[in-house]
Amino acid sequence: MPPATPRTARLINDRSAYQLLLDRGPLTRTQLRALTGLSRPTVADLIDRLAADGLIARLGESGAERRGPNAALYGVLADRAHVAGVAVDTSRIVVTRADATGRTVGTARLPIDPDADPASQVLAALTAAGGGAPAGAPDPAPSSAADPAAHRAPLGAVAVGTPGLVDPASGAVTFAAGLPGWHGDLRTALRDRLGVPVLVDNEVNLAGVAEHRIGAARDTDTYCLLSLGAGVGVAVLLGGRMHRGASGGAGEIGYLPYLAGPGVPGHGSSRPAGGPGRPARGMQQLIGAPALAALAARHLPGAPPPDPVDAVLAAVPEPEFRVELAQLVAVAVVGLCAVLDPGTIVLGGPIGHAGGAPLAELVAAEVAAAIPLPTEVRAGTVTGDPALRGAVLTGLDLLHDDLFGS
Known part of the structure; x- marks a missing residue:
């Protein structure tokens, strides 16, 4: 790789200082020098450039007793x-x-x-x-x-x-x-x-991206988010980069077929039709909310809510339902682990969030019994609309x- 040009070096320094101001709030020149390791003249120049571009401004002074040029506080102009x-x-x-x-x-x-x-x-x-x-x-x-x-x-x-x-x-x-x-x-x-x-x-x-930056996967650069809602989908982060596939289809786990038969989680009355040992249609028909709503109805005392997601959310607090749900979700998680070995799986979407840590622990136990790959299963923590x-x-x-x- 060729050495950085002076312009490239300036841009790198400018962005580093700007990011520090975003992350930490207003800083003095002395604080920027300490955090960046740059020289006094270099910090002075980058402050001048950022201010001239309207990116930062002097927002006040620090509480230091001796006030001078280094006591001025610089911060990002948010607007x-x-x-x-x-x-x-x-x-x-x-x-x-x-x-x-x-x-x-x-x-x-x-x-x-x-x-x-x-x-x-x-x-x-x-x-x-x-x-x-x-x-x-x-x-x-x-x-x-x-x-x-x-x-x-x-x-x-x-x-x-x-x-x-x-x-x-x-x-x-x-x-x-x-x-x-x-x-x-x-x-x-x-x-x-x-x-x-x-x-x-x-x-x-x-x-x-949200779970990686501000949520349950902040401590790892390789993980999978399994989103459980009306549909199912996966975000695959490998080495800090989102893997989207050749056509954008990476993570479309709803199309992944599975074998439903004895010894496979999902076998039994909750299993979609397909016959023992025969491939079912796909993960969407196993763990999508429309498929899970029928299972949820058996655990609810009255008529379930008409919306499939709402029906599943209503049943999630029921311990027996969570156990059956975990068995089904584990089918998808084992598949992800066998192909990608991400080490960490985050359960997201409205169902994953509602299941929380109890569902994640049950899924982790199912996965540990099914595949010899160390895998931590976590509940998503990003609130609102991730x-x-x-x-x-x-x-x-x-x-x-x-x-x-x-």
């Missing part, structure tokens, strides 16, 4: 640019707009119109959250859920999470069950109309990459 995280499902689009520090400054929720252009719908949601304007242009409409003063900042990056297959090279949505009208190059359409960096990814991958939170985190990465020419 230099904003980002938008977008989460799409078959019924709605949800947007969170955040400033450069990740603080939420606007939200919006709009229903999906199956007959409308996907890019236009996302743009409408961005506008409703105060995030529809490209960089350098004023926002067209503030959101009632946001701080009105925050809308003076331009939108600098957008990350969208959507169900289905997203081509990792083009960002095109190639298949989304329940959203056939969304097939197409959404990323290019948004980028051309907004003029800012845009990323479109599978929603489970973005939830995986895919939306992952989209915001990804949007911030896009913004910082753009600011520093990464």
Whole structure:
């Protein structure tokens, strides 16, 4: 690898200092020198550059008794640019707009119109959250859920999470069950109309980003997030990088067939039809909420809720149901371990979160009995909408990459 040019070295130093200010809050020049290991002149130069670019500013002074140039506190200008995280499902689009520090400054929720252009719908949601304007242009409409003063900042990056297959090279949505009208190059359409960096990814991958950055997988760079809800999906993080596969299909475990027969978890009255030793249709038919709802109904005293996910959530507190649920979930986990050996599995999605540590412990026991690979099973800890939170985190990465020419 050729040596870094002076410009590259400056960008690396600038981004390192900027990240420290994001992570730790306002710092003095002396503190930045200590944390970065850079010389006094280098720190002085990078502060001047970042301030000239409108990325940081002097925000006050430290509490030191002797006040001087080193006592000045410098911090990130949060409204230099904003980002938008977008989460799409078959019924709605949800947007969170955040400033450069990740603080939420606007939200919006709009229903999906199956007959409308996907890019236009996302743009409408961005506008409703105060995030529809490209960089350098004023926002067209503030959101009632946001701080009105925050809308003076331009939108600098957008990350969208959507169900289905997203081509990792083009960002095109190639298949989304329940959203056939969304097939197409959404990323290019948004980028051309907004003029800012845009990323479109599978929603489970973005939830995986959130669990890795702020959730249950913060201490590892190799793990799998198994998302359990109406559908099932997996985010695969290997060595700190999200593995999406050649066509974006990595983690589409719902298509994975299994053998349902004696000695296999899931054999018995809760097993989908297929006959002993015959392959069933796939993991979606084993551990997707519609399949689990029938099992849940047997453990509920009255009529189960009509929504399959709600029915499963209602039954999760029942110990006997959790045991049967763990046996079924373990089938998918054993498959992941046999192929990837990630060492850590996080159970996410509404069912994984509701099951919590008790379900994770039961699944871990089933996995330990089935395969000789040390595997820790954890419950997801990211609250709210993990895919939306992952989209915001990804949007911030896009913004910082753009600011520093990464």
